[in-house]
Amino acid sequence: MTQKVKMIIFHPEKCKGHLDCERACSRIHFKDDTGGDHSAIKIIKENGTYKMANCNQCGLCIDMCPVQAIKRLPNGIVVLNKDTCIGCQSCVAFCPDHVMRRAEGQVVPFKCISCGACVRACPEGALELIDVELSGIERTVYHTQGVCE
Amino acid sequence: MTECFNEDKNARLIGRSDGPFETNNTKHTWDLEKLRSGHRVLMEYEYEMRPIDRGYAGRFLRVDLSSGSVEEVPLTDDIKKKFTGGKGFGLKQIWDMVGPDTRWNDPENVLALNSGPMNGTTQYSGMGKCLSTTISPSTNVICDSNAGGYFAPYMKFAGFDSLAITGKADEDVIIFIDGIEGKIRIETAPFEETNSHLLAEQLTHLYATEDTDEARQKVTVVSAGKGSENSYWGVLNISFFDPRRKVARLKQHGRGGLGTVLRDKKVKAVVARIKGFTGMENNPADIDKIARTGIKHHTQIRDLDKSQCNMRTVGTGNLVEIMDAYDLLPTENYRFGGFPKASKIFSTEFYKLFTQVIPDGCWYGCTMACAKTVDGLLLRTGPYKGQRVTVDGPEYETIAGGSNMSLWDPYWILEFNFYCDTYGLDTISAATTIAFIMEMYEYGILNKERCDGLEFSFGNADAIMQFLHRIADGDQGEFIKVGARGARRIKDWLIEKDWGDHQLIEDCGMEVKGLEYSEYVSKESLAQQGGFALASKGPQHDEAWLIFMDMVNDQIPTFKDKAEALHYFPIWRTWFGLTGLCKLPWNDTTPITNPETDEPAKVPEHVQNYVDIMSGVTGWDIKGSDLFDQSERVYNFQRSMNVWMGKGRRMDDIPPYRSMGPVTEVEYVSRKDRYDEQLKDKLGLSEEVIGKMSIPERILLIKEFRYDQYHKLADAVYCRRGWTPNGVPTPEKMKELGFIDETEMLETLQKAIDSDDEKGLNVWGGKYTEGEDTPSEKQRYWE
Numbered sequence: 040m041t042q043k044v045k046m047i048i049f050h051p052e053k054c055k056g057h058l059d060c061e062r063a064c065s066r067i068h069f070k071d072d073t074g075g076d077h078s079a080i081k082i083i084k085e086n087g088t089y090k091m092a093n094c095n096q097c098g099l100c101i102d103m104c105p106v107q108a109i110k111r112l113p114n115g116i117v118v119l120n121k122d123t124c125i126g127c128q129s130c131v132a133f134c135p136d137h138v139m140r141r142a143e144g145q146v147v148p149f150k151c152i153s154c155g156a157c158v159r160a161c162p163e164g165a166l167e168l169i170d171v172e173l174s175g176i177e178r179t180v181y182h183t184q185g186v187c188e
Numbered sequence: 189m190t191e192c193f194n195e196d197k198n199a200r201l202i203g204r205s206d207g208p209f210e211t212n213n214t215k216h217t218w219d220l221e222k223l224r225s226g227h228r229v230l231m232e233y234e235y236e237m238r239p240i241d242r243g244y245a246g247r248f249l250r251v252d253l254s255s256g257s258v259e260e261v262p263l264t265d266d267i268k269k270k271f272t273g274g275k276g277f278g279l280k281q282i283w284d285m286v287g288p289d290t291r292w293n294d295p296e297n298v299l300a301l302n303s304g305p306m307n308g309t310t311q312y313s314g315m316g317k318c319l320s321t322t323i324s325p326s327t328n329v330i331c332d333s334n335a336g337g338y339f340a341p342y343m344k345f346a347g348f349d350s351l352a353i354t355g356k357a358d359e360d361v362i363i364f365i366d367g368i369e370g371k372i373r374i375e376t377a378p379f380e381e382t383n384s385h386l387l388a389e390q391l392t393h394l395y396a397t398e399d400t401d402e403a404r405q406k407v408t409v410v411s412a413g414k415g416s417e418n419s420y421w422g423v424l425n426i427s428f429f430d431p432r433r434k435v436a437r438l439k440q441h442g443r444g445g446l447g448t449v450l451r452d453k454k455v456k457a458v459v460a461r462i463k464g465f466t467g468m469e470n471n472p473a474d475i476d477k478i479a480r481t482g483i484k485h486h487t488q489i490r491d492l493d494k495s496q497c498n499m500r501t502v503g504t505g506n507l508v509e510i511m512d513a514y515d516l517l518p519t520e521n522y523r524f525g526g527f528p529k530a531s532k533i534f535s536t537e538f539y540k541l542f543t544q545v546i547p548d549g550c551w552y553g554c555t556m557a558c559a560k561t562v563d564g565l566l567l568r569t570g571p572y573k574g575q576r577v578t579v580d581g582p583e584y585e586t587i588a589g590g591s592n593m594s595l596w597d598p599y600w601i602l603e604f605n606f607y608c609d610t611y612g613l614d615t616i617s618a619a620t621t622i623a624f625i626m627e628m629y630e631y632g633i634l635n636k637e638r639c640d641g642l643e644f645s646f647g648n649a650d651a652i653m654q655f656l657h658r659i660a661d662g663d664q665g666e667f668i669k670v671g672a673r674g675a676r677r678i679k680d681w682l683i684e685k686d687w688g689d690h691q692l693i694e695d696c697g698m699e700v701k702g703l704e705y706s707e708y709v710s711k712e713s714l715a716q717q718g719g720f721a722l723a724s725k726g727p728q729h730d731e732a733w734l735i736f737m738d739m740v741n742d743q744i745p746t747f748k749d750k751a752e753a754l755h756y757f758p759i760w761r762t763w764f765g766l767t768g769l770c771k772l773p774w775n776d777t778t779p780i781t782n783p784e785t786d787e788p789a790k791v792p793e794h795v796q797n798y799v800d801i802m803s804g805v806t807g808w809d810i811k812g813s814d815l816f817d818q819s820e821r822v823y824n825f826q827r828s829m830n831v832w833m834g835k836g837r838r839m840d841d842i843p844p845y846r847s848m849g850p851v852t853e854v855e856y857v858s859r860k861d862r863y864d865e866q867l868k869d870k871l872g873l874s875e876e877v878i879g880k881m882s883i884p885e886r887i888l889l890i891k892e893f894r895y896d897q898y899h900k901l902a903d904a905v906y907c908r909r910g911w912t913p914n915g916v917p918t919p920e921k922m923k924e925l926g927f928i929d930e931t932e933m934l935e936t937l938q939k940a941i942d943s944d945d946e947k948g949l950n951v952w953g954g955k956y957t958e959g960e961d962t963p964s965e966k967q968r969y970w971e
Binding site: 104105107123124128129131 | 310311402405431432465466467468475476479482483484485486487489490545546547549552553555
């Protein structure tokens, strides 16, 4: 049986750049409305259109964590345990999409947990929570590395 | 031996690194209650728990085992300013507590384990190093050695920047620093193992507050082993519990016999424990600055390491193939710089054995992650024969120690590595000494009878392993006892017995100041010859690892460049030992724009990173040159202590000829074109004249030329450092560095200079022809 995992996808053609998604995400992670650096999801305006930067639950960060603070839950979502984290930023720097976030003044990072708050907050329906095959997205740090390539 | 011991690959990763991982190691069950029942508390001391103040705990801890007393010494601003931390603190503690005649096994000798202000930071790679200092049995001057593992940060977070152990206990004890309860205890420990791989595991379980991996990660153990008790090569193993492998892994303070001193003091282990850890314990002044710098550097490692040093995948072993290609890989006691069989021990071979997909930093947050392991290694000899174990490493120097002994089988190198570690023996000193023994064996100066029955032909793994086991067993054979004290003592012994040509013995035994050489062939690198022989503690590469810069990257081509490099780099590299840092993240990955900078060898962007982190931790307003100043103070203080202890002159900085050129005909002939060419180019001899000379005649001419070059280099370096022509730091220099109140030190130096004057030693060592520049016009340029 293949495992599925929930992941946020973006429909740029529908986005109007309200950033309600970011504010909704801030409420989840920081209990505030600031968005921006307090949001795991980021909407970036580029060449007259919009791009989303957000975690796709690939799980590469799991291998990077020296204290096993990052785990994949049985539902496939990758989560970070703030109590175990020692703030080393390895996961932040090694994330291929730069979507493991750090807020100013903090060393414990945060990330998208596919909760869907952003999807619900978007008035345009530009975000969607879908099920994808885990095997299609999973990544590990070393598998693409070898010796003396 | 063709059997492949790990071919079942059971020790490789099963699934993902958050999933189950099986090392396939032999499992031990310990009767912890029984171990605990042997612990009698000899002394307990309560101290006040305080938060760290911007990187400093603010006090030293002194434990006197003879009197069973403990003292807290406040860290003053003056000490911070003059010594910064780490090695500086260690030197200061020793300076305060020993005399110039104190020897390694006197109770007064201090074993100091030191942290530094940036030590324990998790946001940047390589910030967990412990820097330890003591009077070394090998050299009888200060030796400093650094290692990863959790001890230095945990000691600091428990409340102390530096621990000085003095005196001797009557029976085996453990020194326990309890950062949870705020207590120091000295406890007897009769039932625990002595060898480190077992002792570290026992004590990690014994001192963890509960039976969980999380609790075990909060405990760290410093230990030596049975070998340390009977050898001058004793190492300190520092443990770090790996939650994935569930192994108390070990990093080594390898050089200079620190473990020998630990066991001489009858300390079985030093244990530190902390309550929790968040990565913010240093209470830094500006965490955002640190985190931003860290992320930038981690990202560089992510993007570039693979195409640069490949440290994340194979560790420092990546150097083996490079050193072999450049004729720098020590082979058969440094006679040769490579070998056709070398490909058998290239990093590609060890890669097949290393466990991957696990973060391998020896401190949290190091993404350079060079601390590779082989898990589930089946041992073939010794007391643990038939058991499967985790081997930390091997690092480059251990692999190259293998080639130096002509050991071309990765499994034997791993076995050697494992037993050296658990017995508490330095792989470098052991390999360099054994390689020397093997060469003497080949010449018949040593033989089976003289070696207590061991057949030390090059490559004989069985003899090598038996030697280690017999050292650990406390074998009283004359050879075993002398051999375990290293190359200098073997030279003295061979010369005393008059078993061979004295000059040959002196030339081939690779030691300076009594410490064995690290594993690089420096024959063609004048800069590295100086890097080894001028190093304060003896010929270890960490002080001046210039060989790559000189021979591979060709960054210091002229004589002046080399002298300048020998001023700058030893001092700069010292800085890492002051702050509690590892050097590798400085230049084992470099920014892509680095070659376009003014001084690529210094990696300016990374120096700026260190400025940012140091100011981020301490809140100091500093610039790059301030880091250099911090280091120059300590560097000169250490040399001055050498002078004070009677080993800080030119005569103590003379390399054995094997490190400088071909000692034997076979070496000359193996690189005949190179040496003949040099006779032509450097000495102006015609081909005809060279052709008429015998090989020994050619060797002599080259030897004379090279020693003169070396002395000229030493002249230039001493002068550049502000030292006399005989290598003594001048009082003027020391005052300039801020040592105004250290009258005893200043007087010692002046006395040394006056005494050198009387003996006519304050003169340049090189033979300068008319018109050739000496390092300064005035001989007494400092006045």
